[in-house]
Amino acid sequence: MSTIILGIESSCDDTSAAVTRDCVLLSNVIASQRVHEAYGGVVPELASRAHQQNIVPVVSEAIRQAGISRSDIDAIAFTRGPGLPGSLHVGTAFSKGLALALDRPLVDVNHLHGHVLAHFIKEDENASVPDFPFLCLLISGGNSQIIVVKSPYEMEILGQTIDDAAGEAFDKCAKLMGLPYPGGPLIDQLASEGDATRFRFAKPHIEGYNYSFSGLKTSFLYTLRDALKENPGFIEENKPHLAASLQKTIIDILMEKFTRAIKDTGIKTIAIAGGVSANSGVRAAVDSYARRHHLRAFIPARRFTTDNAAMIAVAGHYKYLNHDFCDITAPPFARVII
Numbered sequence: 018m019s020t021i022i023l024g025i026e027s028s029c030d031d032t033s034a035a036v037t038r039d040c041v042l043l044s045n046v047i048a049s050q051r052v053h054e055a056y057g058g059v060v061p062e063l064a065s066r067a068h069q070q071n072i073v074p075v076v077s078e079a080i081r082q083a084g085i086s087r088s089d090i091d092a093i094a095f096t097r098g099p100g101l102p103g104s105l106h107v108g109t110a111f112s113k114g115l116a117l118a119l120d121r122p123l124v125d126v127n128h129l130h131g132h133v134l135a136h137f138i139k140e141d142e143n144a145s146v147p148d149f150p151f152l153c154l155l156i157s158g159g160n161s162q163i164i165v166v167k168s169p170y171e172m173e174i175l176g177q178t179i180d181d182a183a184g185e186a187f188d189k190c191a192k193l194m195g196l197p198y199p200g201g202p203l204i205d206q207l208a209s210e211g212d213a214t215r216f217r218f219a220k221p222h223i224e225g226y227n228y229s230f231s232g233l234k235t236s237f238l239y240t241l242r243d244a245l246k247e248n249p250g251f252i253e254e255n256k257p258h259l260a261a262s263l264q265k266t267i268i269d270i271l272m273e274k275f276t277r278a279i280k281d282t283g284i285k286t287i288a289i290a291g292g293v294s295a296n297s298g299v300r301a302a303v304d305s306y307a308r309r310h311h312l313r314a315f316i317p318a319r320r321f322t323t324d325n326a327a328m329i330a331v332a333g334h335y336k337y338l339n340h341d342f343c344d345i346t347a348p349p350f351a352r353v354i355i
C-alpha cells in the first residue's frame with residue numbers, strides 16, 4: 018500500500034502545496050508573492066492576505082497536477098512553524114478544515130525539519146537519499162544551523178547563529194549596495210564576475226559551532242562608508258568585487274564551523290539545505306570539500322532550496338508512518354522550538 022500526502026506550506030511569502038506518493042513527487046505548486054518587492058522586504062500583513070487569496074487555487078492545482086482525487090489523500094501535512102504568525106495561521110486553519118472535511122489525519126511539520134528532509138523528496142523511484150546519521154548545514158533567511166540528522170524524527174543542533182542568519186547577511190549587505198530584496202541571488206550573480214580578493218571583511222571568533230554574521234555586516238557598512246567619502250561612485254564601480262568578496266567571506270565563515278563539525282563527529286555524509294544553499298559558491302565549496310575528504314555530499318536541486326510544500330509533504334510522510342499526528346486544536350508557533 019502506498020501513502021499519499023498533501024503538503025501545505027505558508028510560513029513566509031510563498032503559498033505552496035505538493036502531493037507525494039511514498040516520497041515520490043507528484044506535484045509541487047508554488048505561488049510567490051510579488052507584492053513585497055516595492056517594500057524591500059516581506060510585509061507580514063500583506064503576506065497573510067495573499068496566502069488567503071492563493072491557498073485554494075494552489076491546493077486545487079497541486080491535486081489536479083498529481084492526477085489524484087481528494088479521497089486518495091492519506092494525510093494532510095502542514096507547516097506549523099516557525100514563521101510569520103499571520104501566514105502560518107492561514108495554512109494551519111486551511112489544513113485543519115480540509116482534514117475535517119476529508120476525515121483524514123493532520124500532521125504538523127516544523128519548517129526547519131522540512132528543509133533538512135528536502136533531501137528525501139524523490140523526483141523518481143530510484144533517486145538516492147542520504148544515509149543516517151548525516152550532518153546538515155541549514156542556511157536560510159532566518160536560520161544558520163549545523164544539525165546532526167539521526168533519523169527523520171531525531172535531529173540534534175550542534176551550533177547555530179547567535180545573531181543574523183547567513184541569508185540576512187546576504188540580504189542586508191545587498192541592501193547597503195542598493196540592490197533590491199532579496200539580495201542573495203543578486204550577490205551570487207554579481208560575484209561570478211568579481212575579484213573575491215579585492216576587499217577583506219571582518220570574520221567572527223565565536224566559541225564552538227555557533228555562528229555570528231552581525232560583525233560582517235558592520236564591517237561591510239564601514240568599508241562602504243569610508244570609501245564613499247573619497248569616491249561617491251565607489252559602489253557602482255566595484256559592485257562585482259564587493260559581491261564576490263562578501264560572498265567569499267560568508268562562505269569562509271560557514272565552512273570553518275561546518276568542516277570542524279564534520280571532523281569532530283566523523284560523520285561521512287553531509288548535506289546543505291535552505292535558501293542560501295542555492296548559492297553557487299556555497300555549493301562549489303561543499304562539493305569540493307566532500308571530494309577532497311571522500312565524503313558523500315547531498316546538494317539539493319535549486320527548486321527545493323527555498324520554501325516549498327514538497328519538503329513539508331515528505332517530512333509529513335515520515336511522521337504519518339510514525340503515527341505522529343497533530344491535534345486539531347494545535348496552534349501555529351512563530352519561533353524555533355527544535
Ligand code: KG4
Nearest residue numbers: 157158159184199201205292293296323324
Ligand atoms: O529558506 P528561505 O527561502 O527562507 C527562509 O525560510 O528563511 O531562504 C531565503 C534566503 C534569502 O535570504 C535569500 O537571499 C537567500 O535565501 N538566497 C540566496 C540565494 N538564493 C536565495 N543567498 C545567496 N545566494 C543565492 N543564490
